[in-house]
Amino acid sequence: MRRALTEPPLVRGALLAVALVFLAIFLVMPLVAVFAQALEKGFGAYLTALREPDAWAAIRLTLLTAAITVPLNLVFGLAASWAIAKFEFPGKGTLLTLIDLPFAVSPVISGMIFVLLFGRQGLLGPFLGAHDVKVIFAFPGIVLATVFVTFPFVARELIPVMQALGNEEEEAARVLGAGGWQIFFRVTLPNVKWGVLYGVILCNARAMGEFGAVSVVSGHIRGLTNTIPLHVEILYNEYNFQAAFAVASLLAFLALVTLVVKSLIEWRARSVASREEHVREAA
Amino acid sequence: MNIEVRGVTKKFGRFTAVDDVSLTVPAGELVALLGPSGSGKTSLLRIIAGLEAPDAGAVLFEGEDQARRDVRHRRVGFVFQHYALFRHMTVFENVAFGLRVRPRGSRPPGVEIRAKVMDLLKLVQLDWLADRRPSELSGGQRQRVALARALAVEPKVLLLDEPFGSLDARIRQELRRWLRRLHDDIRLTSVFVTHDQEEALDVADRVVVMNHGRIEQVGAPDEVFEHPATPFVMTFLGQSATFAGRVQGGKAFLGPLAVDFPGHPHEEARPAAGYTRPHEMEVGRAENGGGGLWATLRHLSPAGAVVKLELADAEGRSFQAEVNREQHETLRARVGERLYVRPRKLRIFVEPR
Structure with a gap:
C-alpha cells in the first residue's frame, strides 16, 4: 500500500x-564484526x-539435536494447531496458553525445570538412577x-493459518470419499505448507541457537555435551577470540539463511495473494 | 433414489436448529429448502449428507437407514456455499479428487479418470479451464467446478447449500436456469438450500418452506405461492399487505375491511389477519360492490411492466398495490388522491389458540 507523504x-x-x-549499529556492525573476527587470521x-x-x-551435537527436535515439534505443532483450529473442546484456551509458556518463561528457568525433574536430586532422579539412564548433563537432557524451548514455533505459525482456512475443504474431501490420512496429506498439508516451512525454519534456528536452557542441563562437557553456542562461550572465556568467532559465524550464517528463506516464503505468499487479487478484479 | 427424513431433531447447545422434521424427497425431483437464516435449512441439508449427526430421528435413502453409514460412503454429492474447492489443485485435479482417493481396488485407471473428468468439465462447459487454479476463476465458474466435482463420484443424491448465494444477480439467474436444465437432463434426486424465494419458486419442482427449525409447508411452487398454509409462508413468499383484526359470527373485521368469513361461524371472537398480494388488488375511484377500503396514494413508481402504488389507509398504515400498465393509463392516479382498493383475494388466518 502506498500512501501520499505529507511530512x-x-x-x-x-x-x-x-x-x-x-x-547499522545494532544489526549490521555486529554481523560484520563476527565474520571479520572469524577471518582475522585468514581463511586457513x-x-x-x-x-x-x-x-x-x-x-x-547441535545438528543432531535439531534433527530430533524439529521433527518432534513439527508433529506436535501440526497436531496442536489442527486440534485448536478445527475442533471445539473444553480447555482449548488453556492449551493455547500452555503452548505459549516457553515464550513466557526465561530459558534458564526452562532448563532448571528439567534439572528439577530429571536431575539426581530431582523428582524422577532415583528412578532414572536405578535404571542407569542419564538425562541431565547428557544428550537426552539437551x-x-x-524441544521445550522451541515447541511453540510451528504451532504458533500454523494456528492462524488453519483457522483462516476453516473446515470446508476437509468436509468436501470427506464427502468425496477421502479418508483421514488422505485428507491430511492431499488437502490440509498442501494448504498450510508455507506456514509449516516458516515454522520449521524458525524452530530450527532457535533449536540450533538456544543457549540458556541448554546451558543449564548440558554440564558443559567438552566434546560431549557442548552445543555450538556453549562451545562459543567456552572459547570466548578462554580468550580464544578468533576460534570463538569462527564457530559463532556458523550461527550467524544460519541466521542469514533463515532470514533469506523467510523473506522468500513471504514474497511468495504475497505474490500468490496479489495474483489472486488481479484475477478477481479481472473477473 | 428417494430420500426420507423421519422425525429429525438437531440441537446446538440450547438452540434447536431442526425440530422434529419429517420429509420425503421423491426420486428424481429437484427440491428447495427455503427459509430465512436460522430456520434450520442448512442443518437439515448437512444431516441428510451425513456431515452432522441428528440428535433424534433417521435419514433413509431408498428406505435404507443411513445412521451408521459415514458421510464418506453415502454417495452424496455436496456443493458447498463457498464452493470449498481445493485451492492448491487445478480444476482438473479438483474434479478428479473423488476418483483418485478411492481404495486401490475400485479406483479407475488414470486414462479412465482423465476421460471422465474431461466429460464432466464439458458438461459444465469448463473443459477449456482444466489447468487453471480455482483462484483464477470467476464465481460462476467456481460454482460449476464444484458441481462437476460433486458429480464425479456418481452420487445418488445431489445436495447444494445456497448454490447461488455468493454470485451477483445476473450470473445467478443464468446459473439457475442452467442448473434446472442440467437437472432435467440427468434427473438426479437433488435438494438445494436457499433463502431467496424467487430462486426456489423458479427452479424447484417442490418447495419446502422452513421456519424456526420446522417445516411450514411443502408443495409445488404455485401451490405454496397461491395457497400458503400459514401466515409465515404468505409473508415470506413475496410481498403482501397485512390487515389485522378479528373474526366473529361468520364475518372478518380486519382494520378497515369487513368481509364474509364462513370459516368461523362462532359468536366468540378470535384474533385474525388477512393477507393480500399487491397484484391481487383492484384500485379504482368508486366503491362498486364494496369489500374494500379507502386509501391515500402516497407514492407511485410508474417505471416497469407493473406500476407500484404505495398507499396508506385511514389510520396511516401503509401497504402496496400493483396495477398493470393499461390499468394505470386509464386510472391516472395522482399522489395525494384518495382511492378505493379492493382485495380480489384475501387469505384470512385465524390465530391458533
Missing part, C-alpha cells in the same frame, strides 16, 4: 537516518578452528530442553 523532506530524512544508524585459521575436534563435536 516535509527534512523530517523524512531525519527519520530515515535514525532508522539506518540504528540498524578459520577452517582449523572449525575442524578442531571439540568444535566439530559441538557442531555434530534434546528435552531444546
Whole structure:
C-alpha cells in the first residue's frame, strides 16, 4: 500500500537516518564484526578452528539435536494447531496458553525445570538412577530442553493459518470419499505448507541457537555435551577470540539463511495473494 | 433414489436448529429448502449428507437407514456455499479428487479418470479451464467446478447449500436456469438450500418452506405461492399487505375491511389477519360492490411492466398495490388522491389458540 507523504523532506530524512544508524549499529556492525573476527587470521585459521575436534563435536551435537527436535515439534505443532483450529473442546484456551509458556518463561528457568525433574536430586532422579539412564548433563537432557524451548514455533505459525482456512475443504474431501490420512496429506498439508516451512525454519534456528536452557542441563562437557553456542562461550572465556568467532559465524550464517528463506516464503505468499487479487478484479 | 427424513431433531447447545422434521424427497425431483437464516435449512441439508449427526430421528435413502453409514460412503454429492474447492489443485485435479482417493481396488485407471473428468468439465462447459487454479476463476465458474466435482463420484443424491448465494444477480439467474436444465437432463434426486424465494419458486419442482427449525409447508411452487398454509409462508413468499383484526359470527373485521368469513361461524371472537398480494388488488375511484377500503396514494413508481402504488389507509398504515400498465393509463392516479382498493383475494388466518 502506498500512501501520499505529507511530512516535509527534512523530517523524512531525519527519520530515515535514525532508522539506518540504528540498524547499522545494532544489526549490521555486529554481523560484520563476527565474520571479520572469524577471518582475522585468514581463511586457513578459520577452517582449523572449525575442524578442531571439540568444535566439530559441538557442531555434530547441535545438528543432531535439531534433527530430533524439529521433527518432534513439527508433529506436535501440526497436531496442536489442527486440534485448536478445527475442533471445539473444553480447555482449548488453556492449551493455547500452555503452548505459549516457553515464550513466557526465561530459558534458564526452562532448563532448571528439567534439572528439577530429571536431575539426581530431582523428582524422577532415583528412578532414572536405578535404571542407569542419564538425562541431565547428557544428550537426552539437551534434546528435552531444546524441544521445550522451541515447541511453540510451528504451532504458533500454523494456528492462524488453519483457522483462516476453516473446515470446508476437509468436509468436501470427506464427502468425496477421502479418508483421514488422505485428507491430511492431499488437502490440509498442501494448504498450510508455507506456514509449516516458516515454522520449521524458525524452530530450527532457535533449536540450533538456544543457549540458556541448554546451558543449564548440558554440564558443559567438552566434546560431549557442548552445543555450538556453549562451545562459543567456552572459547570466548578462554580468550580464544578468533576460534570463538569462527564457530559463532556458523550461527550467524544460519541466521542469514533463515532470514533469506523467510523473506522468500513471504514474497511468495504475497505474490500468490496479489495474483489472486488481479484475477478477481479481472473477473 | 428417494430420500426420507423421519422425525429429525438437531440441537446446538440450547438452540434447536431442526425440530422434529419429517420429509420425503421423491426420486428424481429437484427440491428447495427455503427459509430465512436460522430456520434450520442448512442443518437439515448437512444431516441428510451425513456431515452432522441428528440428535433424534433417521435419514433413509431408498428406505435404507443411513445412521451408521459415514458421510464418506453415502454417495452424496455436496456443493458447498463457498464452493470449498481445493485451492492448491487445478480444476482438473479438483474434479478428479473423488476418483483418485478411492481404495486401490475400485479406483479407475488414470486414462479412465482423465476421460471422465474431461466429460464432466464439458458438461459444465469448463473443459477449456482444466489447468487453471480455482483462484483464477470467476464465481460462476467456481460454482460449476464444484458441481462437476460433486458429480464425479456418481452420487445418488445431489445436495447444494445456497448454490447461488455468493454470485451477483445476473450470473445467478443464468446459473439457475442452467442448473434446472442440467437437472432435467440427468434427473438426479437433488435438494438445494436457499433463502431467496424467487430462486426456489423458479427452479424447484417442490418447495419446502422452513421456519424456526420446522417445516411450514411443502408443495409445488404455485401451490405454496397461491395457497400458503400459514401466515409465515404468505409473508415470506413475496410481498403482501397485512390487515389485522378479528373474526366473529361468520364475518372478518380486519382494520378497515369487513368481509364474509364462513370459516368461523362462532359468536366468540378470535384474533385474525388477512393477507393480500399487491397484484391481487383492484384500485379504482368508486366503491362498486364494496369489500374494500379507502386509501391515500402516497407514492407511485410508474417505471416497469407493473406500476407500484404505495398507499396508506385511514389510520396511516401503509401497504402496496400493483396495477398493470393499461390499468394505470386509464386510472391516472395522482399522489395525494384518495382511492378505493379492493382485495380480489384475501387469505384470512385465524390465530391458533
